[in-house]
Amino acid sequence: MTQTFLARTIASCFMIFSGPGRAFAARLKRKTIVMLVLAVLSAGGLLFCTASGAGQASGPADQAATDQAAADSGEAPDPADDSLWELPVFMVLQEHPRPGEPITVIYVPAESQNDTDFRAVLTRSGERPISRGVFFEYFRTQGGRPVSAALLTVPSTLDSGEALIHIEGQTGIAGSRRVTVEPRDFVSETIPLNESNTAIRTVPDPQKTREAELLWSIITHTGVDIYTEEPFSAPVSSTRRTSFFGDRRIYAYSDGRSESSVHAGIDYGVPTGTDVLACAPGKTVLAAFRIVTGNTVIIEHLPGVYSLYYHMDRLLVEEGSLTERGTLLGQSGSTGLATGPHLHWEIRVSGENTDPDMMMLRPLLDKDFILSKINSEARAVDSQEARNSYQTEGR
Ligand SMILES: [Zn+2]
Numbered sequence: 001m002t003q004t005f006l007a008r009t010i011a012s013c014f015m016i017f018s019g020p021g022r023a024f025a026a027r028l029k030r031k032t033i034v035m036l037v038l039a040v041l042s043a044g045g046l047l048f049c050t051a052s053g054a055g056q057a058s059g060p061a062d063q064a065a066t067d068q069a070a071a072d073s074g075e076a077p078d079p080a081d082d083s084l085w086e087l088p089v090f091m092v093l094q095e096h097p098r099p100g101e102p103i104t105v106i107y108v109p110a111e112s113q114n115d116t117d118f119r120a121v122l123t124r125s126g127e128r129p130i131s132r133g134v135f136f137e138y139f140r141t142q143g144g145r146p147v148s149a150a151l152l153t154v155p156s157t158l159d160s161g162e163a164l165i166h167i168e169g170q171t172g173i174a175g176s177r178r179v180t181v182e183p184r185d186f187v188s189e190t191i192p193l194n195e196s197n198t199a200i201r202t203v204p205d206p207q208k209t210r211e212a213e214l215l216w217s218i219i220t221h222t223g224v225d226i227y228t229e230e231p232f233s234a235p236v237s238s239t240r241r242t243s244f245f246g247d248r249r250i251y252a253y254s255d256g257r258s259e260s261s262v263h264a265g266i267d268y269g270v271p272t273g274t275d276v277l278a279c280a281p282g283k284t285v286l287a288a289f290r291i292v293t294g295n296t297v298i299i300e301h302l303p304g305v306y307s308l309y310y311h312m313d314r315l316l317v318e319e320g321s322l323t324e325r326g327t328l329l330g331q332s333g334s335t336g337l338a339t340g341p342h343l344h345w346e347i348r349v350s351g352e353n354t355d356p357d358m359m360m361l362r363p364l365l366d367k368d369f370i371l372s373k374i375n376s377e378a379r380a381v382d383s384q385e386a387r388n389s390y391q392t393e394g395r
Pocket residue numbers: 243263265266267343344345
């Protein structure tokens with residue numbers, strides 16, 4: 001307990017010299033700082049001795065000790081207190097992502113930063129952008145400072161190794177962070193297609209092109225609405241999967257030719273008529289028949305984050321309607337390009353195929369976690385500066 005109390009006293013002493021007080025502290029001579037630190041340390045020790053007595057406050061000093069103990073008994077300082085933050089804040093929440101994994105990037109520009117329209121871009125040095133996400137305002141701190149987030153995904157086809165996340169504004173790159181893409185294996189499968197399924201994939205059709213363009217324009221749009229901050233749920237109760245995310249596929253056409261493809265979602269092998277449920281709260285942005293994907297629903301959940309449901313027998317939602325987790329969207333079937341009844345469930349983040357299992361594992365946005373991470377980094381900076389000043393004094 002002594003150590004905890006002293007640690008808190010020391011920590012609060014350091015906080016005096018952070019945030020707005022930093023400039024003032026920088027002007028003080030180092031010797032003065034050390035004397036102040038010693039004074040607070042000895043006061044802390046004194047207060048602790050008193051507080052550890054019978055606990056009966058009888059004078060101003062004792063009352064101060066009681067007040068201090070009461071204050072200390074609470075949690076850490078409010079994490080939304082941005083006066084302690086070192087700006088700019090630039091954090092990549094997944095530093096070792098796997099192919100198919102979504103990445104959350106947090107950015108709080110310095111107040112002098114005039115640039116706007118920031119994007120987070122995944123790239124390898126010297127190469128063109130691999131994937132990107134547009135920053136949107138996630139929330140404001142108590143001090144009114146906007147905390148922005150961008151969501152993007154490591155493509156399932158990306159090789160393992162070092163990569164970079166740039167923050168790009170209109171005037172150039174505002175910062176870079178290194179990430180390490182971990183290796184991952186995927187299933188390979190060959191799928192023979194009959195004549196009509198072969199035609200769906202290979203015969204040119206202006207309607208198919210229009211549908212592809214519309215779908216692409218929907219899933220690459222980054223809105224502003226945050227409908228959920230929870231992990232996603234599976235869209236059917238069955239756990240029987242007939243294809244997996246990222247499967248390397250070869251479509252064997254009826255005329256003997258073939259084409260390779262990567263499976264963008266999970267296939268659940270469920271009978272026609274199985275209820276299909278929304279995986280999370282959101283807004284229905286498409287509910288229509290499409291040539292390739294049959295009866296299709298698309299739901300927007302977060303800026304740039306969509307869930308897609310294909311091949312349904314019938315649709316039971318309307319475009320524009322809001323969904324809760326578990327809202328009935330329709331019943332599964334085998335419409336469009338399907339070799340049997342199943343539900344294809346897919347997640348897109350800023351246009352990129354994203355592993356649905358990772359969306360069920362953790363939320364992309366978690367305010368408490370983000371604030372605590374910003375604050376722990378701010379504290380680490382403060383402690384390092386304090387240690388440096390002690391070391392300099394000690395010589
Ligand atoms: Zn599928």
